[in-house]
Amino acid sequence: MDTLRYTLRKLLYSVPLILGVTLLSFTLMVYFGPDMAYEKLGKNATEEDIEREREKLGYNKPFVVRYGNFLTSVLTFDFGESFSTNQRVMDMFAETIPVSIMVALPGFILGNLISIIFGLWAAYHRGQRLDKTIMAGAVVGMSISFLIVVIVFQLLLCSDYGLNMFPTTGWEVGMNLEEFNILDYFEYVTVPAICTIFVSVGYNTRFYRAVFVEELTRDHVRTAKAFGCGPVRLLFKHVLKNSLIPILTRIILSLPFVIIGGSIIIESYFGIPGVGSVVYDAIVNGDQPITKAAVVCTAILYVFFLTLTDILYQVVDPRISLK
Amino acid sequence: MTTPLLSVKDLVIEFNTEHGLIRAVDRISFDIFEGETVGLVGESGCGKSITSLSILGLIPSPPGRIGAESSIKYQGKELVGLPEEQLRLMRGHDISMIFQEPMTALNPVFTVGNQMMEVIMRHKKVNKKEALKMAVKMLEDVGIPAPEKRVHNYPHQLSGGMRQRVMIAMALSCNPHLLLADEPTTALDVTIQAQVMDLMGDMQKKQNMAVILVTHDLGVVAEFCQRVIVMYCGHIAEVGTVDQIFNRPQHPYTKGLLASVPRVLEEKVEFLPTISGTVPDLGNLPKGCRFADRCERATEECNAKPPQLTIDEKTQAGVACYHPYK
Amino acid sequence: MTNEQNKQETIKKETLWTKAVRKFFRDKMGVISFSIVCLYALIALGVACGFWATEWSELNPDMKNTGPSADFWLGTNILGQDIYQRAIFSTKTAFEVGLVVALVATMLGAIVGCLSGYFSGTWIDEFFLWIIGCIDCIPFYLFVAAVGFAVNTLAQNLNASFGIEGFEYFAMHIAMIATFWTATARLVRGEVIKIKHLEFVEAAHAIGVPGPKIIFKHILPNTFHILLVQATIAFVSAIKSEVILSYLGLGVKNTVSWGKMIAEATQEVPAGIYSNFFAASAFLFVLVMAFNIFADALQDALDPKKVS
Ligand SMILES: Nc1ncnc2c1ncn2[C@@H]1O[C@H](COP(=O)(O)OP(=O)(O)OP(=O)(O)O)[C@@H](O)[C@H]1O
Ligand SMILES: [Mg+2]
Numbered sequence: 001m002d003t004l005r006y007t008l009r010k011l012l013y014s015v016p017l018i019l020g021v022t023l024l025s026f027t028l029m030v031y032f033g034p035d036m037a038y039e040k041l042g043k044n045a046t047e048e049d050i051e052r053e054r055e056k057l058g059y060n061k062p063f064v065v066r067y068g069n070f071l072t073s074v075l076t077f078d079f080g081e082s083f084s085t086n087q088r089v090m091d092m093f094a095e096t097i098p099v100s101i102m103v104a105l106p107g108f109i110l111g112n113l114i115s116i117i118f119g120l121w122a123a124y125h126r127g128q129r130l131d132k133t134i135m136a137g138a139v140v141g142m143s144i145s146f147l148i149v150v151i152v153f154q155l156l157l158c159s160d161y162g163l164n165m166f167p168t169t170g171w172e173v174g175m176n177l178e179e180f181n182i183l184d185y186f187e188y189v190t191v192p193a194i195c196t197i198f199v200s201v202g203y204n205t206r207f208y209r210a211v212f213v214e215e216l217t218r219d220h221v222r223t224a225k226a227f228g229c230g231p232v233r234l235l236f237k238h239v240l241k242n243s244l245i246p247i248l249t250r251i252i253l254s255l256p257f258v259i260i261g262g263s264i265i266i267e268s269y270f271g272i273p274g275v276g277s278v279v280y281d282a283i284v285n286g287d288q289p290i291t292k293a294a295v296v297c298t299a300i301l302y303v304f305f306l307t308l309t310d311i312l313y314q315v316v317d318p319r320i321s322l323k
Numbered sequence: 324m325t326t327p328l329l330s331v332k333d334l335v336i337e338f339n340t341e342h343g344l345i346r347a348v349d350r351i352s353f354d355i356f357e358g359e360t361v362g363l364v365g366e367s368g369c370g371k372s373i374t375s376l377s378i379l380g381l382i383p384s385p386p387g388r389i390g391a392e393s394s395i396k397y398q399g400k401e402l403v404g405l406p407e408e409q410l411r412l413m414r415g416h417d418i419s420m421i422f423q424e425p426m427t428a429l430n431p432v433f434t435v436g437n438q439m440m441e442v443i444m445r446h447k448k449v450n451k452k453e454a455l456k457m458a459v460k461m462l463e464d465v466g467i468p469a470p471e472k473r474v475h476n477y478p479h480q481l482s483g484g485m486r487q488r489v490m491i492a493m494a495l496s497c498n499p500h501l502l503l504a505d506e507p508t509t510a511l512d513v514t515i516q517a518q519v520m521d522l523m524g525d526m527q528k529k530q531n532m533a534v535i536l537v538t539h540d541l542g543v544v545a546e547f548c549q550r551v552i553v554m555y556c557g558h559i560a561e562v563g564t565v566d567q568i569f570n571r572p573q574h575p576y577t578k579g580l581l582a583s584v585p586r587v588l589e590e591k592v593e594f595l596p597t598i599s600g601t602v603p604d605l606g607n608l609p610k611g612c613r614f615a616d617r618c619e620r621a622t623e624e625c626n627a628k629p630p631q632l633t634i635d636e637k638t639q640a641g642v643a644c645y646h647p648y649k
Numbered sequence: 650m651t652n653e654q655n656k657q658e659t660i661k662k663e664t665l666w667t668k669a670v671r672k673f674f675r676d677k678m679g680v681i682s683f684s685i686v687c688l689y690a691l692i693a694l695g696v697a698c699g700f701w702a703t704e705w706s707e708l709n710p711d712m713k714n715t716g717p718s719a720d721f722w723l724g725t726n727i728l729g730q731d732i733y734q735r736a737i738f739s740t741k742t743a744f745e746v747g748l749v750v751a752l753v754a755t756m757l758g759a760i761v762g763c764l765s766g767y768f769s770g771t772w773i774d775e776f777f778l779w780i781i782g783c784i785d786c787i788p789f790y791l792f793v794a795a796v797g798f799a800v801n802t803l804a805q806n807l808n809a810s811f812g813i814e815g816f817e818y819f820a821m822h823i824a825m826i827a828t829f830w831t832a833t834a835r836l837v838r839g840e841v842i843k844i845k846h847l848e849f850v851e852a853a854h855a856i857g858v859p860g861p862k863i864i865f866k867h868i869l870p871n872t873f874h875i876l877l878v879q880a881t882i883a884f885v886s887a888i889k890s891e892v893i894l895s896y897l898g899l900g901v902k903n904t905v906s907w908g909k910m911i912a913e914a915t916q917e918v919p920a921g922i923y924s925n926f927f928a929a930s931a932f933l934f935v936l937v938m939a940f941n942i943f944a945d946a947l948q949d950a951l952d953p954k955k956v957s
Contacts, residue, residue, distance in 0.1 A: 227415035
């Protein structure tokens with residue numbers, strides 16, 4: 001009951017944030033956005049046609065009214081139809097988001113796990129050679145552009161110039177239970193997952209190591225050591241649990257970006273029909289209803305996850321109570 | 324004379340700092356015998372805490388390290404250079420430690436019972452249920468009311484005094500032979516201080532363990548200790564029984580230290596004498612006696628070469644001074 | 650009294666800075682990486698002054714997609730342009746993007762962070778935090794795209810109404826600045842809240858120094874070490890993001906950059922043509938790597954509390 005009330009209150013607090021994001025995206029994408037009348041009617045429309053279309057689109061109305069209309073469309077999750085495919089945007093999202101999650105999740109989870117282990121390991125050996133090696137590796141990883149990673153791994157693993165072990169592009173994986181085949185899935189997800197891991201491990205390891213190093217300097221760690229605690233238990237019981245708040249925050253708050261368009265590059269480059277590809281096309285073609293929807297949906301998810309972290313904090317840390 | 328429980332010889336502790344290598348503890352030697360309580364006193368920063376940490380092999384490294392010629396023998400067994408796994412078996416089992424800050428020394432995200440059980444289960448071959456029972460028993464022994472409930476509390480739900488009792492309970496749960504208590508009462512208020520000290524005294528008698536009591540409170544030393552080690556700037560200035568140190572201090576520093584303690588019984592305290600001058604910087608030590616700068620009895624000799632501490636085998640007393648008070 | 654305090658403060662600061670410099674120069678990796686960054690800067694300066702890489706856009710119709718040769722050290726691209734010269738020229742683009750974004754974003758972050766921190770607990774702070782929060786929950790590339798669209802419209806309007814041309818060139822810069830400043834603002838805000846309660850600030854308050862003067866004369870200079878590190882980080886992020894944005898078609902216009910070269914290469918590499926890709930990747934990697942190490946060394950030197 002308490003948790004419910006707390007959650008509701010937190011969600012209430014997030015209303016200004018949602019309003020802010022919608023205002024921002026409205027101003028940038030609709031108010032200052034391109035004139036849709038031209039785009040819709042094509043090159044050889046008459047002056048009157050355009051004028052009528054603009055009237056219909058509500059371009060002549062004042063800012064507040066137009067923003068109100070925009071808000072209504074947000075609240076009803078009705079972002080209209082895509083300019084290029086004429087499909088309903090929300091239908092397109094519903095179709096492609098599951099694919100994106102399946103593409104992104106393995107790399108995301110493994111990337112974080114690997115980084116946490118590296119981070120613990122490096123932090124425990126802080127200042128020693130092992131730490132320096134791991135951190136040097138992290139800097140190298142951080143210095144390579146995502147696009148380069150994608151190009152190189154595709155070349156090495158998916159082409160005749162390299163090992164040619166995986167399909168170059170595409171996503172021929174059944175998306176419902178009967179058609180789903182785990183081997184197909186592995187075949188298509190491996191290279192994207194490797195790319196995701198490669199680009200994220202550098203940043204994540206640095207972040208996690210800093211968190212763990214900080215925790216390792218705390219008094220209670222010294223106490224644990226003074227009572228004979230070994231390194232494995234020390235790291236995985238005492239240090240890890242105490243550092244869960246920054247770790248969870250980082251992981252959970254990056255989820256919205258992973259779910260919606262987080263893998264724009266991977267999906268477009270590997271030709272995977274996920275929401276990232278849809279967003280990529282929308283950006284390249286200036287397909288406004290889609291970009292608008294992506295921004296707003298991510299923001300809403302973000303705010304939702306933000307509330308979730310707040311609630312998780314209490315589970316993780318007994319000192320934080322429902323206040 | 325029996326063999327000592329703990330024998331520290333030529334202990335050197337060095338730190339790699341921005342200003343180069345500093346020697347925070349420089350060739351100190353002392354013995355601790357079974358069942359006795361020894362006070363370790365001295366100015367802030369003189370190396371008391373790191374001395375006790377070094378016994379457990381807990382000097383943070385890097386930047387710290389223990390000098391190569393140092394020797395710390397526990398029941399005749401050399402601890403310096405002992406593999407980490409073997410040291411771990413002794414920590415909390417043979418030698419325990421209580422820390423100064425009860426607020427931060429316990430892990431905030433586990434219940435006190437969980438932390439105590441972890442220690443008990445590590446060193447004694449018991450299952451979870453028995454460990455819990457033992458933890459409750461320990462909490463009861465250290466005078467925590469409703470221990471079977473408190474055992475499921477998190478540290479932040481306990482008061483400072485209670486937390487320090489939990490620390491003591493945890494430290495004593497495996498019947499150690501030696502307890503290192505680093506300012507166990509400094510963070511507590513005065514009434515609680517006395518209770519906690521009494522508790523430690525009782526437990527010590529019950530379990531017949533030796534205690535090294537690091538403290539700034541000379542009153543506590545007078546009341547609870549049999550012997551005192553006085554440290555100054557990484558050296559031992561003087562060692563002796565409580566009676567000797569308090570009534571016939573030989574080292575000028577000891578004398579100054581005692582003089583700076585207000586005495587309640589004396590009618591009027593005109594002004595509290597302090598020791599003039601400051602402790603030398605560890606990165607920039609004088610060639611001779613480290614106290615010479617502040618000492619009214621210092622001579623040429625003192626500035627030329629540091630005096631050596633020689634401990635009388637029989638009385639276990641000694642002073643590092645060329646011109647001790649008689 | 651303020652004089653006295655100022656003097657003390659400057660002495661304290663000087664020692665802090667000289668100490669930082671000393672510490673930095675003891676860090677071998679830091680010095681090496683700094684030299685590499687300087688080398689790149691020199692190359693960029695040379696390009697800007699027209700000393701070299703002047704023929705980067707020249708077409709050689711009979712020399713398309715050739716390999717390395719004496720004339721074209723790294724070969725030519727699909728239009729017969731000299732890849733070596735293009736890569737060198739891109740150094741200028743990178744520095745221009747990096748510097749503009751780093752400077753403006755850091756400055757904006759510093760000002761907002763200072764105001765927000767100084768007025769913490771009031772509606773001013775709430776307002777800034779709200780803006781920062783909003784920007785932080787919009788996906789970066791979509792935000793850049795949105796800002797890009799808006800800036801383009803704005804540029805057209807500017808062109809139509811005032812005859813100002815070329816504003817759309819800065820669409821990407823503005824978009825990056827709009828996202829990058831928030832990190833700095835958060836950090837500076839935290840630091841300012843810490844500094845605010847220090848003696849010298851309270852003393853300045855007590856003797857009636859006006860608020861803005863306190864902020865910009867006493868508080869802001871004390872956050873300079875954060876700004877320096879943040880600026881280096883923003884620089885690296887800018888040139889790395891430029892690659893992705895070029896791939897998304899949102900990159901710099903009417904010039905060449907490593908990002909554009911790599912984006913071109915996405916078409917060429919599957920066909921086995923690597924010159925563009927290798928040239929741009931190598932130039933980019935070395936600079937980003939050097940800058941990353943440099944930023945680390947800087948942070949180590951400047952932050953006495955940093956656990957490394
Ligand atoms: N991690 C460290 N790095 C560098 N120097 C250290 C470190 N820990 C301790 N020292 C040095 O060792 C000296 C002794 O420290 P220690 O903590 O033992 O003092 P102390 O006698 O316990 O003082 P206090 O009474 O204030 O607790 C200090 O002066 C300090 O310079
Ligand atoms: Mg101490």
